[in-house]
Amino acid sequence: MRFGVIGLGSAGRSHLDVLSRMPEVEVVGIADLNPEYVKTLGERYGVPLATTQPEELIADPSIDVIAVVAADRAHYPLVMACAAARKHTLCEKPIATEVGHGREMVAAMREAGRLFCISLNNRGNPVNRRIKDVVDAGTIGHARMVRLIGLMAAPDNHLVRERLGEKAAYSRLVNICHEGKNAMFDCGVHSFDYARFLTGSDFRRIEAMGYSMRGFEYPDHGVALCEHENGILTVVDKGFDYAYEAQTRKEYVRYEVIGDRGSLAWDLDHQRLRVFARDQTLDEPLPYASHDADREVIYRGFIESVKQGSLLPWLASGEDGLKAVEAAQTAVDSMIAKGVITRDVGPGPNWFDGRGW
Ligand SMILES: NC(=O)c1ccc[n+]([C@@H]2O[C@H](COP(=O)([O-])OP(=O)(O)OC[C@H]3O[C@@H](n4cnc5c(N)ncnc54)[C@H](O)[C@@H]3O)[C@@H](O)[C@H]2O)c1
Structure with missing residues (x-):
């Protein structure tokens, strides 16, 4: 399954680490506003598309799933863009910093007919x-x-x-x-x-x-x-x-x-x-267990969900x-x-x- 990861701060690095150890996953794109993070992590993990423009990654038709691990305030615009591009999306908690934004995100992902999971680990x-x-x-x-x-x-x-x-x-x-x-x-x-x-x-x-x-x-x-x-x-x-x-x-x-x-x-x-x-x-x-171990369990569940076309009931x-x-x-x-x-x-x-x- 081909993944893109947006947000490469401390949580994003842990997501990247977990995903890079999963044999069924290929991380083909990473994005962050910080060019240093993009360069260093792009090289370390050998990621083909490493960019400071998340929209490039969201628009890539070869990517099946986007993980949104950017700062809280960026979840809303990024998930709305993922919904518009009809990508399965796993978003870090909190879904949004404003309840109204969260409602819009849920509606947009439902409308897109793609799986949407929140990493409540x-x-x-x-x-x-x-x-x-x-x-x-x-x-x-x-x-x-x-x-x-x-x-x-x-x-x-x-x-x-x-x-x-x-x-x-x-x-x-x-x-x-x-x-x-x-x-x-x-x-x-x-x-x-x-x-x-x-x-x-x-x-x-x-x-x-x-x-x-x-x-x-x-x-x-x-x-x-x-x-x-x-x-x-x-x-x-x-x-x-x-x-x-x-x-x-x-x-x-x-x-x-x-x-x-x-x-x-x-x-x-x-x-x-x-x-x-x-x-x-x-x-x-x-x-x-470490956050990494929790995240791996959540990713395994989400990958299984994407394969079967519906979110496993224990996931958020x-x-x-x-x-x-x-x-x-x-x-x-x-x-x-x-x-x-x-x-x-x-x-x-x-x-x-x-x-x-
Ligand atoms: N599930 C958990 O237990 C857990 C633990 C820690 C953090 N988190 C969540 O993970 C997310 C990231 O937290 P963190 O600790 O890594 O924060 P951080 O400050 O270390 O990193 C945030 C990163 O997001 C990037 N960013 C901001 N806006 C962006 C945008 N529009 N596009 C691309 N990149 C953007 C920043 O440049 C930064 O590198 C937050 O939503 C946080 O709540 C969850």
Whole structure:
């Protein structure tokens, strides 16, 4: 299957790496606005069409599938162009930064009659899948309450700056904290999508509160309480304030599901699944998989979908991607309407004060 990849930043490189290892895939085109990325990666992967003009790649009739891995704000124009060219499209999360754009994208891809998948990779992750299997098997009875905690280092955390360099870290900060509406929207879409996937139920209402450590327009950290149509409650606790100062650990991740016959829990520190239920108790190793491994699972599913002509039901469709941004936007709006709490991060720099790195 012949692929084109648009967007060659940190996620785009991971997509390229994953695709280049898949024997059934040929990456025949790559595009990014940054000519350095295009040149370096074009040479490294021996890609025949390496361009700073994504439209060239979208217009290439020999390409079957386009992966849109560019910055969030570029998803809308790029996917609309893919729909016009009738390309099967896999787009990174969030589907769009504006709900209205997401709706247009879903409609355009449907009209084009091509497959449209959003890379909401929790659906491919072994930890999330095992939790879903245990819940679906009824081991803990009927699920009542889901808690999804995901706290990450800020995109300008010193570990990130050392790895990417100041300039790239600053551009990431702008992408995520300003254009991406911070953690609750940018990364929260994974949790809102997983909550729907896990419970099999849409949201009835969502309320949230958040706080801001460094005066960002959108809170660094928020907690959303979501009621599903089937009565399950999900708490999404999402933030970039974790580990501003930590030397080594960059993430705090914990999932819990409480049912009427038991409970389960998994966390990143121990990487074990623990189930305490009426009929059985489990304590098993459940290692975290890398984003690359998740992406490979998603790509395998998408390639299978293209071959059979319809999206496999466990993959996130455009509609699922849209529901995730609708939920995330509702949470962001709720946090702002309630009044963002401000906290002082201390004497550290405010990387967002427009010093123009
Ligand atoms: N699924 C996940 O877990 C996950 C993780 C990280 C990033 N992402 C998503 O992947 C996408 C890229 O993120 P990133 O971390 O690589 O960001 P990045 O800032 O490292 O790279 C973004 C790239 O997009 C390019 N770009 C911007 N507009 C473009 C356009 N119109 N045409 C072509 N290229 C364009 C930029 O030049 C840059 O190279 C984002 O949508 C992000 O939300 C998803």
